[in-house]
Amino acid sequence: MSAVLFQESVLQSGDPLQPLLSQVPSPGSHLAIPVLFDALVQKYHQNRYSIFTQASSSKVAHDVFVAGKEREAVRLALERTLDRLNGGDITAWQTRFALWKTIELWGGYMEREPSWSRLLDIEAQATKQALNSGDPSTVGTLLGTLVSLERLDHDQAKLGPDVVRWCLAVSEPGGEF
Structure with a gap:
């Protein structure tokens, strides 16, 4: 499922999770959110070197650069996803x-x-x-x-x-x- 939903071109576009979540009906979205989020995080991690590219002139070590970009992408996805979860039901x-x-x-x-x-x-x-x-x-x-x-x-x-x-x-x- 994640290979179809989270292709590298989609992952490089910015916010791949929110358009998917907006298509899921609200009562069912709570069940879908953790599965989709986990798949996104795994996909970012598995493909981080091909998703997050660095300019050749950069003085930052490549591993450090990629790890920072991965963390930022995951944090943004988490932040936006948490914002969707209004209400205090179980x-x-x-x-x-x-x-x-x-x-x-x-x-x-x-x-x-x-x-x-x-x-x-x-x-x-x-x-x-x-x-x-x-x-x-x-x-x-x-x-x-x-x-x-x-x-x-x-x-x-x-x-x-x-x-x-x-x-x-x-x-x-x-x-x-």
Whole structure:
């Protein structure tokens, strides 16, 4: 599927995910978003050297340049996708959790990069606020999201000791909450 949807020419065009998501009906989009996002991240990573080309006159090492461009493309896709997820229902939070889990497993998150830090901080604050709202149906998903955010960037997640205790109680990734 990703070979058809995310061809290199499409990946180089800028925002390959949002046109796809706009075609998916809203109730079903929450189910499609994590699958499409994960496929996009994998495609970026697998084809990063052919997608992100560098001018021969550049003084930046090629690997550094390509890694930076890949991170930026993934961050923009994540940011735009998170913006689509309005509302605090359980499926929206499950989708957000799946997106951050993809970022965690991808391994390209760079601590101290301001644009990533801002995005993670906004997500952590929104997740903590939702956790404080006390909706029991979302607690496990919210804690799972906070665990992923904490693993990605402890300083930006800014979890208080009470939230950390709950996060420590969460089972390992892939387990039940």
